Each structure stands twice: as C-alpha cells, then as structure tokens.
Amino acid sequence: MLVTITEAGKALRVEAEPAVIQAQEDILAPLNEGGTRAGLRPLQRLADENNALSRVPIRRAG
Numbered sequence: 001m002l003v004t005i006t007e008a009g010k011a012l013r014v015e016a017e018p019a020v021i022q023a024q025e026d027i028l029a030p031l032n033e034g035g036t037r038a039g040l041r042p043l044q045r046l047a048d049e050n051n052a053l054s055r056v057p058i059r060r061a062g
Contacts, residue, residue: 051057
C-alpha cells in the first residue's frame with residue numbers, strides 16, 4: 001500500500017506547524033536547555049527502541 005499526502009494535507013501541516021512548535025516550547029519551558037536534552041534523551045531512547053513494536057514503525061533514512 002502506498003499512501004501520499006494531498007495538497008490540502010500539505011497545507012494543513014504547514015498551517016499547524018507553528019502551533020505544534022509553540023506547544024512543544026510551552027511543555028518544555030520549565031526545563032533549562034541542558035535539562036531539556038537530558039530529559040528527552042531517555043524518552044527518545046524509549047521511542048527508538050520500541051519503534052519496531054509500533055503499528056506504524058518509522059523508517060529512518062540512512
């Protein structure tokens with residue numbers, strides 16, 4: 001199965017991106033820059049290590 005995004009979908013993604021970035025900044029605001037990296041590192045590892053268990057695993061280039 002091949003899925004592609006429509007032009008309307010692309011436009012919606014572009015429109016939503018600033019709100020997503022702002023939400024991420026708001027969530028991470030209590031952490032300083034070093035704390036953000038240190039706090040996200042274990043979460044990224046959990047996501048990476050469990051990617052294969054996902055119903056829709058992310059395939060990373062490279």
